[in-house]
Amino acid sequence: MMKLPVCPYCGKKLDYGRSVTVMGEKKYVCRSCKKISKVKYKAACAKMGAIFVLMLIALNTLMFFHGNNKTLLPHLIATMVPLIIFMVLTPLKVTLIEIEGQRDPEPKRKKNRHRHKKIRHDDVLFDEEPLKGTSFDK
Numbered sequence: 001m002m003k004l005p006v007c008p009y010c011g012k013k014l015d016y017g018r019s020v021t022v023m024g025e026k027k028y029v030c031r032s033c034k035k036i037s038k039v040k041y042k043a044a045c046a047k048m049g050a051i052f053v054l055m056l057i058a059l060n061t062l063m064f065f066h067g068n069n070k071t072l073l074p075h076l077i078a079t080m081v082p083l084i085i086f087m088v089l090t091p092l093k094v095t096l097i098e099i100e101g102q103r104d105p106e107p108k109r110k111k112n113r114h115r116h117k118k119i120r121h122d123d124v125l126f127d128e129e130p131l132k133g134t135s136f137d138k
Contacts, residue, residue: 002089008098009035019091028096035103037096044093052086 005014005022010033014022022028027036059078067074 002092004092005094005096007033007035008037008096009033009103014094014096016091019094022096023091023094036099037102038099039094040097041090041094044095045090048089048093049086052082056082 004016005019006012007014007030010030012030012032022039023041025039028039029036056079059082060075063069063075063078069075
């Protein structure tokens with residue numbers, strides 16, 4: 001998935017420039033909630049890099065055998081453009097992982113104080129024969 005990283009605690013999204021700088025660090029401290037999270041991106045970038053390498057090998061092989069190129073300039077251009085695209089896409093693969101013990105505990109909820117209050121319904125009277133005097137009476 002290609003999206004900017006999000007703080008696992010407060011949900012704040014990092015901008016592209018901050019995502020680039022976070023790639024060089026092992027841990028990230030969120031500016032809004034001040035909590036620490038681990039930075040993970042190497043496995044995702046390695047998979048994407050393998051796809052780009054296979055694509056470049058196939059493209060350069062096709063250009064070498066089927067192209068009528070007198071110089072290596074088209075090969076250089078065909079190699080550099082995907083490399084630049086790869087470098088632009090790598091900050092989008094950064095994910096921030098929550099560290100145990102950093103999350104605030106859930107607040108205790110107040111008990112329902114009225115739950116155990118006893119209510120007497122002695123003053124409520126029900127009719128013994130509710131259908132008496134209606135069309136259903138037989």
